[in-house]
Amino acid sequence: MEFFKLKKDIKILSMIFTVIFIAAFSLTSTAAVNPLSKTDRLFRYGESSLRVGSLGGEVGVTDSTNALNGTKLSLGIDAFLSDETEFIRFQVDNAGKIKKDRKGRPRILVTNVTKKTTSFKRNAIILKPKKTKKKPVEFALTEPFFAATDFRHTNILVLHIDSDKDNKADKFPTYFIKDIKYRTIKLPKKYGVTITKKKGKKKKEKIGVAGVFFNKAKFPVITTYADLVTEGKILLVQVLEVPNxxxxxxxxxxxxxxxxxxxxxxxxxxxxxxxxxxxxxxxxxxxxxxxxxxxxxxxxxxxxxxxxxxxxxxxxxxxxxxxxxxxxxxxxxxxxxxxxxxxxxxxxxxxxLSGVSKSLPVITSLKARSKSNGNVEIKYTVVDVDGDKPDIKIEYRTNPSVDGSSGWKTIKTINNVKPSAKKAHKFTWKSKSDIGKAAGYFQIRVTPIKTINGKSVRGVFRTSETFRIETSKGAPKAPDKLKAKVKNDPDNEIDADGKDTNPPQVSLSWNKPSGNVAGYNVYRQARFRNGVEDTFKVIKTINDSSTTSYKDNSDNGTLTTSFLEAYYTVTAFDSSGKESKFAKPLSVASIVFGSYYYYGK
Known part of the structure; x- marks a missing residue:
């Protein structure tokens, strides 16, 4: 593969020194405090987004409260990127040692260069070893440059694992990066920048452009959110910044x-x-x-x-x-x-439909915000390219579950609403008139309804994020000491239908709060291997105050796929239905196996 088409080695030399003196971005994420605050939401771009490399992947909308639910884009080998060389920010082969963090979890990857390493890559520059009498430069090659300011979700670690000892990669675990630090290592051989020039059908490789060689370089020590795969041999380590x-x-x-x-x-x-x-x-x-x-x-x-x-x-x-x-x-x-x-x-x-030409109205934005008096301010925009004035149906539900079709109750239907892409409509829901005094979590859905060919049909709805209404005193205290442990199955694979054969399991436990407690609601918002949950929703209601644990797994039907990140929280409710505030949420991650793909911004 020809990486450079430069006529003079001096141009390559200038690139070398550019890489040497560019500093890398390295951001560390902060722990979640409030599961509904902006800083704690799952990082996303649009409804659903996939960072995908040359081996393909799949992105889909899997949240049933989303009007695009069921949408899926499946990309085969080279369907998205036939050549991803320019998107590789760091790469090294036959080098990488896994260490445990302070809690004994295998989440630290120490990269280096071994005698078996054939090359390593920093941004656009590839370096290879060569026996030479030329003296190496006195300074170390510095760390690679990353363009994104949100390092955690934009640069992704991918390991190429040989699990069956045939010296071929057959598993590609993928990780969000929690932190990157650098250490200077001594290279076992002299390494020089490599270019490949093509003359006709022949290719000629040159190692050590402009006579520059290195025997020291800064290599990353990478910390991940999920456990690193310890079974098998690491053939290749990559940090990529491929497109979405x-x-x-x-x-x-x-x-x-x-x-x-x-x-x-x-x-x-x-x-x-x-x-x-x-x-x-x-x-x-x-x-x-x-x-x-x-x-x-x-x-x-x-x-x-x-x-x-x-x-x-x-x-x-x-x-x-x-x-x-x-x-x-x-x-x-x-x-x-x-x-x-x-x-x-x-x-x-x-x-x-003969003689008819009609589009469906679309709710393009929706926000719901509750006030201390129980009123909920609802703002939405509705667009209809035909200029028709649809009716607007506004609904609510409490304890919003992962089943997007259940629990909805009508607040009001507003007739003949003027559509506008720029001007938002406002509606105040006086919740006390429908639910009385309450303490709990709710969700709003807004659906446009239009008459086409004499028939009333619904348009494209939108649901709000989960929010809290608290107009009643005496709700239980939130459970405390919430703990979560992820169990990964090393035999998990992605089958022909794109499903995990052995999904992970998340074991949750918490302490019962004092006072009148009748049970608990377990909430989750996750970024799965191929889909995103739009907001916190109830995955399990436990009608027993003495049961202070839950296993989110495939046996219970609530977790059927691996995930790159997930937030969990728990509430307690009393015999009258009053629900506590969220327990302090926990963020966890599982090992994601599959092809060369992953979520990002």
């Missing part, structure tokens, strides 16, 4: 004549934190699944054969991508799957 494939909810677009929207618009885009390179502008051999609102299809009397998927061309949905051999429509599961996706942009399921 992003799924989010865009502004709605106009549809073609004779068609109506029967699902939400889904936007696929890319993003990179690096300034010296660009994110991919297309895909190759990707598969995209987009949601279909089955209730809308049923209400309008549209058959499966009359549903197609369109892609935007400018501000309109013009390009039909529904070809029989590449698209499958399933109105039972509510998913349209498109194969061989190459273009970025907005995709949406449409249904054929």
């Amino acid at each position: 494939a992003i799924i989010d909810l865009p502004q709605p677009l106009k549809v073609k004549d004779g068609w109506v929207a029967v699902g939400p618009p889904v936007n696929i885009s890319t993003f990179t934190t690096l300034i010296d390179t660009t994110a991919p502008t297309s895909l190759d051999n990707a598969t995209l699944s987009v949601p279909i609102f089955t209730d809308v299809v049923s209400a309008l009397g549209i058959s499966d054969s009359d549903i197609a998927v369109f892609r935007n061309k400018g501000s309109k949905l013009k390009t039909m991508v529904s070809i029989s051999d590449t698209v499958s429509i399933d109105t039972i599961t509510g998913i349209a799957k498109i194969k061989n996706v190459k273009e970025l942009g907005t995709y949406q399921a449409l249904g054929k």
Whole structure:
């Protein structure tokens, strides 16, 4: 592979000294204090985001309170990046020793260079060993440069592990980085910057550009949030800053004549934190699944054969991508799957309806904030590209569970609301009139409703983050001394369906607070291997005050996949239903196995 196309070695020499004197960013995260504060939220970009390398991966929306639930972008080998060399910020082969932290957990990776190391990489520069009589420079090669200011989620550690002793990597555990420190090591051999020049079909490698060699270098000591894999041999250590494939909810677009929207618009885009390179502008051999609102299809009397998927061309949905051999429509599961996706942009399921051209209204933003008197200030924006005035249905639920369809009760339906992308509508929910005096956690959902062809159909809803209402005194105290322990299964793999064969388990325990306690609610917000929970939701209600532990695992049906980070908290409730405040949350992480992919900003 040709990394540089420079005619003079002096240009390479200038690059060497640029690397030598650039300082690296190294940020350490802080512990969570309040699970609903901005600093404690899961770091995310859009609805869901995936940092993905050349071996592919999958990003999806798996939160059932999200209107894009069921959306999935699957990327095969080289479907996103055919060459990720420029995104590798640090790399070394046959070198890396795992140590335990102060709590005895294997979470420290000490990188170095051994006699078996064939090369190491810092940003765009590759260094290889060479026997030479030339004296090395007197100073050490410094640490690599990282462009992102949020180091923790933007630069990711990937280990290439040989677990079956065939000297080939077969597992790729991936980690968020908690901290990086550097130490100066003495190299066992002299290392020089390497370039490969191509003349016709032949390639010629030169080690030691401009006669510069190093025998000292600064190498990272990396601390992770999850346990490092101790089984198998580390063949390669990488810290990467590869781009994102992003799924989010865009502004709605106009549809073609004779068609109506029967699902939400889904936007696929890319993003990179690096300034010296660009994110991919297309895909190759990707598969995209987009949601279909089955209730809308049923209400309008549209058959499966009359549903197609369109892609935007400018501000309109013009390009039909529904070809029989590449698209499958399933109105039972509510998913349209498109194969061989190459273009970025907005995709949406449409249904054929003669003489009609209508899009669905979209709630593009929603915020809910409670006050001490029990009133909840709700702000939302609704957009309708047809200029129609939809009705707005506002709902609430208490103890919001992971089942996004359960527990909702109507507060009010507001008729003929004027849509606007810029001006937010405000509504005050006087909660005491519906729930009386209360102490607990709630969620708001806002759904636009529109008349199409004489039928009332719902548009694209949005749900709020979980928030607290406390107008009643005497709620129990929050449980204390919450503890969490993650158990990883070393035999876990990702099967052909993209599922964990042996998911991790999180064991939680806490102390019962004093006073009247009838039970507990266990809350979680996680960034899974291929999906994000949008806010804290109840994964388990325990109606027994003496049970002060819970196992979040596949046996209980609450944890079926590995995760890069997760926050857990617990509340206590009394016999009248009053719920305590959150216990101090805990942040934990599991080992994530799979292909060369991971979440980021």
